[in-house]
Amino acid sequence: MDKKTADIILVEDNRHDAELTIRALQKSRIANSLLHLKDGEEALDFFFCRGAFSKRSITDFPKVVLLDIKMPKLDGIEVLRQLKENATTRIIPVVLLTSSKEEKDIVEGYQLGVNSYIVKPVDFEGFQKAVADLGLYWLLMNQVPNYI
C-alpha cells in the first residue's frame, strides 16, 4: 500500500460489490482518487497509521469514507465506533453502505455519529444512482472545515 490517502476510502470486503461501487463512481467521474480497503482491520490500520500505513499522517483525511457494515473480523460498525471515538478522526465523513434494511444497524449507525447511510439496492441501476449521488454530494457539495 503506497497510497497515503485518497478522496474516497471504500471499505468493502466483497470484491464484486467493490467493483460495482467503483464502476458506479467512475461513471460519475469521481473515482479518480479512491482507495479500496479490504476489511475493517485494514481500515483501522489505515486511519490510525498502523502496520502498512504507519508512514501516513493521521490528518491526511479523505473527503468521505464508504464503509460496508458486514465484514469478517471487524465489522463496519466497530470501525465507525473507533473513528468517531477518536477526537482527531471524528470529523471524517462516514457513509455506511449496507445490503440490509435492518433497523438495528441504522439506529446504531446514527447513534455512533454516521454522516449518511445508504442501502445497496439489488438492481445495479438503483445502486449506481445511489453511489453516484453520494459521491457527488460528499466530494463536491459538502463544505468541510478548511484544515481538512
Place this chain on the structure above:
Amino acid sequence: MTSDKKAQILIVDDNTRNIFSLEQMLSRSDRGFTRATNGKEALKVALNKELDLILLDVQMPVMDGFEVAQILKTNRRTRDVPIIFVSAEKKERESVVKGFEEGAIDYLYKPLDPVITEAKVSALLQQYIQQKELAEKNIALEKYALLINNSADLICTLNGGTLKFEEVNNSVNDVLGYSREEIKGSSLLFYLHEEDKDNVQRIRQERKEKFSFETRVWTKNRTIRLLNWNVVGRDGRWFANARDITGVKEAEEIKSYLAAVVKQSNEAIYLHDAAGRIISWNKGAETIYGFTEDEALKMKIWNIVPEHLLAEAQQVVNNILKGSAVQSVETTRITKKGQIIDVLFSASVLLDTSNNLQSIAITERDITQEKRAAEKIMSLNSDLQKNALKIEETNRELERALSAANQANKELESFSYSVSHDLRAPLRALNGYSQMLEEDFQQTLDEEGRRLLSNIRYNAKRMGMLIDDLLAFSRMGRKEIQRSPVNMREMISEVLNELDDSMTHHAKIDIKELPPAYADRALLRQVWTNLISNALKYSGKAASPRVTIGCLENNTAPGPSPTCEENANLTTTSEYIYFVRDNGVGFNMEYAGKLFGVFQRLHSDEEFEGTGVGLAIVQRVIARHGGRVWAEATPGKGATFYFSLPRILIEEK
C-alpha cells in the same frame, strides 16, 4: 275420749269382798276395773295406767286412803283423776275435806247404796271425761293456732258479704306489709289490683262452698304481689288461705321460657340416666340425629355413639358421674341414617335437691358443616399452595420457554441479518455484471443475447424482492407492538399518496366512515398498504376499477371461522370490522384458505406481479392485535378483504 274406749276405774280396798261388791254394783260394758288392796299398790297402778276414776277406801293399814290421795294429787299425771273416798264413818270427813277442795272429789259411806254409788260414779266419770276431752281439744287448737300463725301463707277469715278481714295470721305482715291490727276490719277489695276486683266480686256472689282464685294485690309499700287463694265459704264467712306465688310464678315463667329455649334450640339437648337411657330429647336432637322424641326415649345413648368410640363414651359417662363436667369437646356421633357427624359435646351431671344423681345433661352442636368448610378451606389452601407451586413451576417453564424463544428469536434475527446481507450481495453482483455485460459488449450482443441477459437481471431482481418481503414478514413477527390511537382516514390518505401513481390514477377510490383504531401505527399502515395495493392491483384490469374502504358499523357481517385460534372466543359485538372491496378479478372461494399463507398465490406472476407475502403479513399483524382476517370473493366480480380489531382495545385509549 272416744266411745269405743272403756272408762278405767281403780278400786282400792284392803277387803277384796268390798272390791268385788263395788265391781258388781258398777259393772257396765263401757267400764273396766283395776284392783288394789293397799295404798302402795294403788299408787303403782295409778302411775302406770291411765285412770278415769279411783274409788279409794279410807281405812286401810299402813297407808290410808287420804295419804294415797295426797300423793296422787301431787303428781301431775294423776292429780286430775277424780277420787271417791269410801268411808265407814261420816265424821271423818270434816277433818280431811279441806285438803281436797281442788280437783274432783266425792264421798261414799258404807254401807254403800247402789243407786247413790252409781249416780256419783257416773257423774264424776262424765265430768272427768269431758274435761279430758276439752283439754285435748285445747291442745289441738293450740297446735292449729301455732300452725296458722307460723304459716307463710296469709290465713284469714273474711266477712263473706263485705269481704272485710276478721281474723288474720301473722304472715299478713310478710305478705302485705300491714300489721294484723291494720288489716282487720278493712276489705280485701281495698288491696286488690283494679283489674282483679270484678273477678273477686263475681266469685263472692257465686257463694260457693269451696273455691280458688288468683289475684294481684297491692302491698303497703305499693308493690304488686300475686296471691293464690283457697277459700272455704261457710255461714257467710270466708275461711281463706292466700299464698304468695309471685316468686313461683316468676320461676315458672323462667322455667317455661327455659323449656321453650331448650325445646327450640338447634343444638341437641338431651338427658340420660346413669345407665345411658335417654330420658329427654329436644327438637334440636331430633333434627341432628333424625330420631323422634318417641324413638329416642326408647333408646340408650350408645345408639348414637360410633362403635369405635363406645369405650371412650362410657369413660366420659363415668367421669361425669364422678362430678366432672365436659365442656365443648369435639367428637363424632352417628345419626339414624348412619351418617357420622361431628359434634361439639358438653355434658354435666344433674343432681336433685338432696344431691342424688338425677341425670346427665348433654348438649351437642352439629359442627359437621363447619368442619367440612374448615377442611375445605384447608384443602383449598393446600391446593392453592400446590397451585402456587405449580404456577411457579409453570412460570419457570415459561421462563425457560421464553429464554428458548428469545434464543430462537436471536438466532432468527441473526439468520435474517445474514440473509439480508449475504443473499443480496450475490444478486447484486449478478445484476450488476449482467448490466456491465450489456453496457460493455453492446456491439457484440445480438437481440437474443440481450433478451437472455435481461431475463437474468429480471430474475435476480425478483429474488431480491422475495428476500425483502420475506425479511419484512419475519420482522412483523418479531417487532414489538406499540399501540397508539390511529385515525384510519388519515392513515389511508397517507398510504394512497405513497402508492405509485400508475396504480391509483385511474381507479375510483371510495372511503367510507372509519372509526379510529388503537393499534401499532407502522404495522397497521403495512396492513392498509398491502390490502389497498392488492385491491388496486387486482382491479387494475377492470373497465372502471373501483375500490371501497369502509367499516361495518353494527358488526353484522357473516361470521366466518376465525383465522386465528387465540381470537376464536371474541364475540363479534366487541370488534370493529374494516374492509377493502374491489371490483377486480376476485378468486374462487375454494382457495380462500390459501390466501393468507406465506408465498401462497392464487394468480400467476405473469397475470399479477407479487411474492405472496402481503396477505401473510396482514394476517400476522391483525392476529397480533387480537383480530381476525378473512375474505369473500366471486371470480370476475371482485373481492372483499375484512379485518377486525377488538373494540375494547380501541376504547382503551
